[in-house]
Amino acid sequence: MPTTFVSIGGLQHHVGEQVAVPGWVMTTRSSGKIAFLVLRDGSGYLQAVFPKTEIVAGAWDRFATLTQEANVLVTGTVRADARAPGGYELTASDVTLVAPSVDFPISPKEHGTAFLFEHRHLWLRSRKQVAIARVRNEIEHAISEFFYDRGFIRVDTPILTGSIGEQAGELFATDYFDLGQAYLAQTGQLYGEAAAAAHGRIYCFGPTFRAEKSKTRRHLTEFWMCEPEVAFADSDDNMRLQEELVSYLVARALERCQGEFKELERDTARLEKVTAPFARLTYTDAIAKLQAQGSDIQWGADLGADDETALGAAYDTPLFVMNYPRAIKAFYMKENPADPRTVLSNDCLAPEGYGEIIGGSQREDDYDKLLARIIAQGLDPESYKWYLDLRKYGGFVHSGFGLGLERTVAWICGIPHIREAIAFPRQIHRLYP
Amino acid sequence: MPTTFVSIGGLQHHVGEQVAVPGWVMTTRSSGKIAFLVLRDGSGYLQAVFPKTEIVAGAWDRFATLTQEANVLVTGTVRADARAPGGYELTASDVTLVAPSVDFPISPKEHGTAFLFEHRHLWLRSRKQVAIARVRNEIEHAISEFFYDRGFIRVDTPILTGSIGEQAGELFATDYFDLGQAYLAQTGQLYGEAAAAAHGRIYCFGPTFRAEKSKTRRHLTEFWMCEPEVAFADSDDNMRLQEELVSYLVARALERCQGEFKELERDTARLEKVTAPFARLTYTDAIAKLQAQGSDIQWGADLGADDETALGAAYDTPLFVMNYPRAIKAFYMKENPADPRTVLSNDCLAPEGYGEIIGGSQREDDYDKLLARIIAQGLDPESYKWYLDLRKYGGFVHSGFGLGLERTVAWICGIPHIREAIAFPRQIHRLYP
Numbered sequence: 001m002p003t004t005f006v007s008i009g010g011l012q013h014h015v016g017e018q019v020a021v022p023g024w025v026m027t028t029r030s031s032g033k034i035a036f037l038v039l040r041d042g043s044g045y046l047q048a049v050f051p052k053t054e055i056v057a058g059a060w061d062r063f064a065t066l067t068q069e070a071n072v073l074v075t076g077t078v079r080a081d082a083r084a085p086g087g088y089e090l091t092a093s094d095v096t097l098v099a100p101s102v103d104f105p106i107s108p109k110e111h112g113t114a115f116l117f118e119h120r121h122l123w124l125r126s127r128k129q130v131a132i133a134r135v136r137n138e139i140e141h142a143i144s145e146f147f148y149d150r151g152f153i154r155v156d157t158p159i160l161t162g163s164i165g166e167q168a169g170e171l172f173a174t175d176y177f178d179l180g181q182a183y184l185a186q187t188g189q190l191y192g193e194a195a196a197a198a199h200g201r202i203y204c205f206g207p208t209f210r211a212e213k214s215k216t217r218r219h220l221t222e223f224w225m226c227e228p229e230v231a232f233a234d235s236d237d238n239m240r241l242q243e244e245l246v247s248y249l250v251a252r253a254l255e256r257c258q259g260e261f262k263e264l265e266r267d268t269a270r271l272e273k274v275t276a277p278f279a280r281l282t283y284t285d286a287i288a289k290l291q292a293q294g295s296d297i298q299w300g301a302d303l304g305a306d307d308e309t310a311l312g313a314a315y316d317t318p319l320f321v322m323n324y325p326r327a328i329k330a331f332y333m334k335e336n337p338a339d340p341r342t343v344l345s346n347d348c349l350a351p352e353g354y355g356e357i358i359g360g361s362q363r364e365d366d367y368d369k370l371l372a373r374i375i376a377q378g379l380d381p382e383s384y385k386w387y388l389d390l391r392k393y394g395g396f397v398h399s400g401f402g403l404g405l406e407r408t409v410a411w412i413c414g415i416p417h418i419r420e421a422i423a424f425p426r427q428i429h430r431l432y433p
Numbered sequence: 434m435p436t437t438f439v440s441i442g443g444l445q446h447h448v449g450e451q452v453a454v455p456g457w458v459m460t461t462r463s464s465g466k467i468a469f470l471v472l473r474d475g476s477g478y479l480q481a482v483f484p485k486t487e488i489v490a491g492a493w494d495r496f497a498t499l500t501q502e503a504n505v506l507v508t509g510t511v512r513a514d515a516r517a518p519g520g521y522e523l524t525a526s527d528v529t530l531v532a533p534s535v536d537f538p539i540s541p542k543e544h545g546t547a548f549l550f551e552h553r554h555l556w557l558r559s560r561k562q563v564a565i566a567r568v569r570n571e572i573e574h575a576i577s578e579f580f581y582d583r584g585f586i587r588v589d590t591p592i593l594t595g596s597i598g599e600q601a602g603e604l605f606a607t608d609y610f611d612l613g614q615a616y617l618a619q620t621g622q623l624y625g626e627a628a629a630a631a632h633g634r635i636y637c638f639g640p641t642f643r644a645e646k647s648k649t650r651r652h653l654t655e656f657w658m659c660e661p662e663v664a665f666a667d668s669d670d671n672m673r674l675q676e677e678l679v680s681y682l683v684a685r686a687l688e689r690c691q692g693e694f695k696e697l698e699r700d701t702a703r704l705e706k707v708t709a710p711f712a713r714l715t716y717t718d719a720i721a722k723l724q725a726q727g728s729d730i731q732w733g734a735d736l737g738a739d740d741e742t743a744l745g746a747a748y749d750t751p752l753f754v755m756n757y758p759r760a761i762k763a764f765y766m767k768e769n770p771a772d773p774r775t776v777l778s779n780d781c782l783a784p785e786g787y788g789e790i791i792g793g794s795q796r797e798d799d800y801d802k803l804l805a806r807i808i809a810q811g812l813d814p815e816s817y818k819w820y821l822d823l824r825k826y827g828g829f830v831h832s833g834f835g836l837g838l839e840r841t842v843a844w845i846c847g848i849p850h851i852r853e854a855i856a857f858p859r860q861i862h863r864l865y866p
Binding site: 005007009022024025041042043069070071098099100101102104105119120121122124125129130133134136137140141144145148151153154155156157158159160161162172173174175176177178179182184191194195196197198199200201202206207209211213221222224231232365386387389390391392393394395396422423424426428429431432433 | 440458534538558588589590591592608611612624629631632633664823826859862864
């Protein structure tokens with residue numbers, strides 16, 4: 001009978017059958033009469049049991065040569081076993097070494113962070129890193145479904161842009177043929193606004209870039225951001241969309257990633273409480289609250305990571321902090337008619353001290369006010385001509401936000417640093433591998 | 434009774450009701466007694482009919498001031514009408530100008546290409562451009578579903594990379610802090626291979642960059658690519674995955690984008706024939722076939738756009754051209770054991786003269802052969818150290834491919850140039866808007 005090649009994830013359909021499973025060796029151990037091999041292939045983990053007297057000639061000796069991450073082909077009979085990870089074991093009859101692995105750098109012992117990131121291409125194979133990547137995959141597909149189901153059009157905004165963005169001086173630049181310099185986009189939002197006038201409800205979702213010298217656990221120089229933009233939506237509508245999205249993503253992860261949360265030892269009780277509506281606090285009230293708690297923060301200052309943690313501690317849900325001072329926010333945010341010192345903005349702070357995962361706002365739709373803000377911030381109006389056009393030809397109330405993917409994944413996974421929430425993190429001191 | 438705000442796409446739930454619809458004016462016309470306004474809001478198109486004697490005082494005069502792309506609020510009663518676009522009309526009672534639009538640059542008359550791309554941020558609102566964007570949105574979500582449903586893990590590969598890529602000299606470079614230059618990724622594949630060893634089946638999907646001076650209808654400097662990579666899959670498996678994906682995407686568009694195809698005047702009969710299996714031809718047979726047709730192409734030369742069109746003309750399905758000469762393909766493609774002058778590669782050529790939409794290959798999994806190729810191509814082995822590690826620690830048979838999103842969308846939409854298949858195309862002479 002020819003042997004069927006099966007992935008670990010597909011074993012459930014082959015109970016009692018003779019199969020061949022390709023994969024990589026995680027661990028081996030043996031007593032005098034029986035040996036165990038734990039195999040991984042990306043679709044799952046499998047324990048293969050080798051009874052010495054029942055396996056083919058030579059297999060016992062071949063087993064003895066196996067090392068961590070060797071690529072092997074294990075043949076045997078599939079057995080359902082409720083105690084086994086994944087629910088199945090293999091009673092092996094043979095093992096073949098396909099490709100060796102000598103002195104795999106990442107042993108089960110502890111390694112320093114720098115070493116692990118230097119070997120990120122191999123570290124990705126570790127159980128915990130696999131679990132984080134699977135949660136990220138779930139969140140990304142959930143984002144695609146969330147917006148598709150609600151009639152949003154996905155619009156991919158450009159990375160290479162003229163001199164446009166949030167903050168000059170934190171841009172990566174590249175020579176662009178005869179057109180001078182191009183800059184890597186810090187946000188797709190401005191382009192998203194143009195697309196919202198075409199499609200009503202849009203989102204972009206892709207990498208964004210900040211040449212910031214920040215070295216915190218919440219910063220990367222390259223990170224993914226999901227940025228919806230909605231025509232005829234004001235700041236309140238915007239926050240409702242945010243809480244709908246965030247609670248949807250958390251619920252999806254809770255529904256489909258229990259295995260990953262177990263691997264990550266994530267306490268999911270806190271995540272269960274992430275349901276709409278989220279708590280809301282104006283910036284002005286937030287400052288008063290911090291001052292009442294003994295902080296010396298003054299109205300006008302941006303909230304630091306510690307302030308965000310202190311504010312969020314009182315709530316189970318994420319917290320919206322609304323209507324920040326205009327002076328510390330981007331030029332495109334709409335002036336708050338009720339208090340022109342402030343703008344119609346909000347940050348969304350994740351619980352458990354994770355801080356800002358979303359920044360959003362209603363956009364300035366008044367041509368003259370927007371132009372004045374562009375000039376006041378020392379930006380070149382000529383570069384923003386097309387953006388100003390959106391206020392010239394059928395200007396419209398609209399709002400949008402940016403959700404940082406790595407911050408969201410780090411929070412949901414309960415890991416301390418966002419650099420593990422992306423396959424190949426880019427930081428100011430890291431460009432390899 | 435308070436008026437309900439409704440989007441055009443939501444009118445079906447409000448037949449017979451009084452509603453208010455925000456949107457932009459496309460066209461207006463009037464006779465002495467009745468006026469018509471076609472409105473768009475991104476969710477659909479709506480004709481509002483204004484009977485002069487039945488509308489509110491002042492509305493007739495307000496109507497007369499409306500211009501193309503003015504932002505308006507139209508109130509009226511929803512009426513089902515099978516002849517109307519979308520199936521509904523509005524018997525209007527009033528219209529309010531929210532924001533004017535004076536001399537909108539893109540009138541219904543013909544404009545030159547350069548002018549249209551200079552006003553791309555406004556041109557996006559045109560019916561045909563909206564239809565293309567909606568097809569792209571459908572294809573993108575279908576890609577997400579296709580891979581999710583098949584257990585692939587989405588892995589976002591970095592844009593900022595060390596000196597690694599397919600072809601030196603066609604890279605965009607940027608200063609990267611104290612680490613020298615970073616280069617914008619031409620492909621995520623090499624990183625995808627590392628991730629395939631962790632997850633078995635992965636894909637990346639994001640922007641890629643080529644600083645090529647090509648000015649053809651098939652080239653952009655920034656374009657989106659979907660790149661799956663599969664462990665334990667050979668070149669045959671790879672082509673089966675390609676034809677499964679491409680036929681899935683076409684079938685999805687046929688199922689859900691008939692309105693868009695009508696708008697684009699796309700003859701869908703040719704698309705209906707795109708089913709697996711696709712036609713297959715080796716490169717060597719392709720050369721013989723071209724020579725038999727009178728071409729003077731010689732074995733070893735790359736196929737040009739005209740060659741691809743000539744080859745594809747014989748088939749209704751896309752065509753795989755397999756096993757190209759090693760000398761004209763990238764260093765990472767696996768040597769063909771049956772003919773070491775060639776590699777285990779394939780291009781997938783779309784029908785109707787659209788040419789290459791996919792390039793794929795089995796990857797070289799032999800450490801020594803790969804190192805020799807890297808050196809032979811004048812690349813720096815030190816930069817590829819991590820990539821070589823994938824052959825050092827449990828090397829594995831694996832294959833993958835890259836599907837160009839804009840080329841695929843252009844083909845499915847039946848448009849002549851890929852620059853309309855992305856919201857803000859980047860070409861060597863275009864970085865604005």
